[in-house]
Amino acid sequence: MPDEAKTEQVQTERKPTDWEPRLIGFLCNWCSYAGADLAGSSRLKYPPNLRVVRVPCSGRITPQFVMKAFERGFDGVLVAGCHPGDCHYSKGNYYTRRRMMLFKRLLEFMGIEPERFRFDWVSAAEGNKFAEVVEELTEAVKKVGPFKGVVKG
Amino acid sequence: MAETNDMEQGLRAKAKELLESGQVKVVIGYEAGSVPFKCAPLFAETPEEADRLVWNPTCVNNLAVYLPEAVKRGKVAVVLKPCDAGSIVELIKEHQIERDDVIAIVVGCPGVLSLDGLSEMDLGDIRSIEWRGNGIAVTTGAGEVTIPREKAFAGKCLSCQTGEPALADIKIGESPAREPLRDAYISLEEYEKMSPAERRAFWAKQFERCIRCYACRAVCPACYCSECFVDKAAQLWVSKSTDPTANWFFHMARAMHLAGRCIGCGECERVCPVRIQLSLLGKKVHIDVEDMFDYEPGADPEALPVLGSFEAKDPDPCPE
Numbered sequence: 025m026p027d028e029a030k031t032e033q034v035q036t037e038r039k040p041t042d043w044e045p046r047l048i049g050f051l052c053n054w055c056s057y058a059g060a061d062l063a064g065s066s067r068l069k070y071p072p073n074l075r076v077v078r079v080p081c082s083g084r085i086t087p088q089f090v091m092k093a094f095e096r097g098f099d100g101v102l103v104a105g106c107h108p109g110d111c112h113y114s115k116g117n118y119y120t121r122r123r124m125m126l127f128k129r130l131l132e133f134m135g136i137e138p139e140r141f142r143f144d145w146v147s148a149a150e151g152n153k154f155a156e157v158v159e160e161l162t163e164a165v166k167k168v169g170p171f172k173g174v175v176k177g
Numbered sequence: 178m179a180e181t182n183d184m185e186q187g188l189r190a191k192a193k194e195l196l197e198s199g200q201v202k203v204v205i206g207y208e209a210g211s212v213p214f215k216c217a218p219l220f221a222e223t224p225e226e227a228d229r230l231v232w233n234p235t236c237v238n239n240l241a242v243y244l245p246e247a248v249k250r251g252k253v254a255v256v257l258k259p260c261d262a263g264s265i266v267e268l269i270k271e272h273q274i275e276r277d278d279v280i281a282i283v284v285g286c287p288g289v290l291s292l293d294g295l296s297e298m299d300l301g302d303i304r305s306i307e308w309r310g311n312g313i314a315v316t317t318g319a320g321e322v323t324i325p326r327e328k329a330f331a332g333k334c335l336s337c338q339t340g341e342p343a344l345a346d347i348k349i350g351e352s353p354a355r356e357p358l359r360d361a362y363i364s365l366e367e368y369e370k371m372s373p374a375e376r377r378a379f380w381a382k383q384f385e386r387c388i389r390c391y392a393c394r395a396v397c398p399a400c401y402c403s404e405c406f407v408d409k410a411a412q413l414w415v416s417k418s419t420d421p422t423a424n425w426f427f428h429m430a431r432a433m434h435l436a437g438r439c440i441g442c443g444e445c446e447r448v449c450p451v452r453i454q455l456s457l458l459g460k461k462v463h464i465d466v467e468d469m470f471d472y473e474p475g476a477d478p479e480a481l482p483v484l485g486s487f488e489a490k491d492p493d494p495c496p497e
Contacts, residue, residue: 087429087430087433088406088414088430088433091429092426095415095425095426108489108493118491119485121487121491121492122470123433125469125491126433126436126462129461129469130433130458130462130465132373133369133376134377134425134429135371135373135377135380143494144494145494145495173377173422174422174426175377175380175384175422176381
């Protein structure tokens, strides 16, 4: 879809509600954070719900980061890194991939809706993809509603 | 069962031989406990002490937990059930012990006792417990009672495949070949029928009971970290309180720390004073590790740790 049409779609489909999801994103410095920065400098419109935590490499992110976010009441969590093969430190993201793909299953097993956790690759050139990912995560979390707690109904 | 008396005799003889010859400094095994339905760990350093070794249905403990400390004093022989042998594989893989530090004595195992199963029988004045037929025979003041394996044995024994142990220097006896009575993952099938909200409520009830005694951590051979993440105070990962959310954090993080390292000995669940169903977590992670990375913990000492390695073809969040 051409960029202008995508931006328009983002602008028209968001409706004001009382509750806005609070999202947190752990982004690797070299790819996904740069991609997010590109989304910003390109003036792409995407939901403002995501708070960003920059890490040197997605390999720095352990399940405990994600668990802490949910424990503290974030409605959704994004973990993003460089595409496999493109890691600034060669292989950090390969470890992340095994770790996060496994952890994603455990989260769902424990009763945290899978829509709340997004693990993806965003390169430094993928400003559009970053905006898209945040848009999709925000919408998905809106559908499942406010997070009531890791062990609350 | 005459055969299992032979195993006990064979074990004692072997242990004495190892100590007399100076091959090992200590033989870690089981001895009679302070009550007839429990055993105690034995650290035999002389042939006389080795005569106290026992091998009977009360020998439930996974003795591999003692190894990282024990090998610091010299070469160690340890008595292992076939299911416990996998713990040694993981300890070697992670360089907590060297292969040459330990002599693994694997005993043939018909199955070990479940204290829950025993207490349901409401027997008084228990004198001794031994294997008999497919189950156990309990000698009480009033006579002998036999209990079939479905009631007598620990849950893990009922789904045991009795295959070859992953590692054994010495084998004493053979485990009887028998069909598992139930699937190891049946509890997961039941659990997965629950909705996300039901699952959260399930764990809320479980973790309300957790008193953070860390018995599960203490008994686990894979939990050998000198500083556990819950002990940290400067970077406080999780509150030290027994709030269910804090308990959730502890158990979730521990489940991931054990991912691909837990061999399913079930000790954590056995020792939990408040009966938290920890095996559900362990089994879920185990089955996912096997499914996603084709990896079996405790099987191959040469294999790389599963979360410490990777392959190009690993499952990907956006497959091309």
